Amino acid sequence: MNTEKNIKTLIVKKPLKLDCGKTIKDFPIAYETYGSLNSKKDNAILVFHALTGDQYVTGINPATNKEGWWSYAVGPDKAIDTNKYFVICSNVIGGCMGSYGPSHKDPDQKIFGTNFPVITINDMVNAQYNLLDHFGIDKLFSITGGSMGGMQVLQFISNFPDKSKTVIPIATTSSHSAQNIAFNELGRQAITADSNWKDGNYTSNKTNPGKGLAVARMAAHITYLSKKGLQEKFGRKLQEREDLKFGFDADFQIESYLRYQGSVFVDRFDANSYLYITRAMDYFDLAKQFNGNLSEAFKNTNAKFFIISFTSDWLYPTQENKDIVIALNSIGADVGFVEIESDKGHDSFLLDVPDFLSALKNFLDKSYEEN
């Protein structure tokens, strides 16, 4: 959670009207940048993070002391080459790494908790748009992100059709499915069922709904992996024991792994932020914003799209990514698409998947050459 003093923050003075009807102003957006902006200011890439990500895309994340969430893809000579491009990423509003969120205080100096306004993907990108003005960038070279990051990519280019030359949504959807909502609801129920959640006022009650948040993370983590990937990595292997113990301790490695994933997550993430961000994802339905016609969302842009999905991703499956391709083709947009072969499930976009990384690099570098 955000206790760091050296987080780069932009205070947005301009009032922002949220989809829920409320207006926020003078609010912070925490961001990080990598590489340098060239004199023509035409090499900037805005990266959007996923549900539990943050602005620390690559290098060592100062909050966790671990590698940034997209270290495989972003850095010097990597797919998103920071020797060449200026990468900007900001924490979404509703988040817990410095941007305006439920752990912040309201004007009466009371911690928001669940009094923080419900935010949407649309609100997130409208807030982040202020970073372009901050850096004096008229047009981005690219916008990209996976999962919820991909949703922000789609919403951003729909809201600001002439603000990016290229657009790369990865492993995402234009509309959260019933299954997606169901898994998110499971996570929210786990959090709110924790007696330490205290209707969201755990900070003032000096409690922490860590158990609930850990269960939410464990359930979600399963959805990020594939059955085959789990089977190959863990199978029925036992955890530091010769045989079953006939009890409810973690006998299996997969149990121990999930418990570990849950426990480390609790140290870095805020339970209320988890509620808010999953809600934003569930509310995301880009076609609905255009009376059910997704193509309309993109009709004003000349950007070049490249959409990437993964064979073993059952959370945001290839077909949902292809639906975006179809919507773009039906208006004659410039769109490429590839489905990457991988056993690593939805998490493939975060991992070392060479075919994915080379496709991303080739698309970016070739598009930049044509600039």
Place this chain on the structure above:
Amino acid sequence: MKNEFQVIADLIEKDKKVLDVGCADGTLMKFLKDNKNINIRGLEISKERVQECISKGLTVIEGNAEKDLKQFPNKSFDYVILSQTLQAFLNPELVLDELLRVGKKAIVTIPNFGYWKVRFHLLFKGTMPITKTLPDEWYNTPNLHMCTIKDFFHFVKSKDIKIFKSLALNNLNKSTINESNLGVKNLFADLGIFLIEK
């Protein structure tokens, strides 16, 4: 670049919008983009080939012509190209209809099963013909619906599809096919190239 691609490229005017169906490694696409300023898109079923196209900076969609052409609006391309693939589809007639719906014009090339070497092979060896344009064995060929230049010519006519140009190719020799020389071209060309419209 193979001669077939040169002949196809010569049929297309500069600055047009073109879809290459089954674009493989993008050789023809790249040529059209670089030399004729063509706004070019590709559709390709093989992941490896799609990656090759991306590395050449080409806009390609991974997909299957039999299922994925339907996402393109009517007459959204000036030309749609289908090179030596029609015979490999489960339903070539449906694909042909789709090409002509999506494209104002279509350029279709077919390996000619009526070519004399093919006939000779079957007649004297008694085994399924293997030639330069038909390199695979019967048990591993992707080709499901082989046809001759004559078959295709008649098929297109029967569907009231307009033939703008029909060319016979044999190595480097290119000649025009018409009703009167159809029998001869069907014997001596290993490839037929058709510019058609509906």
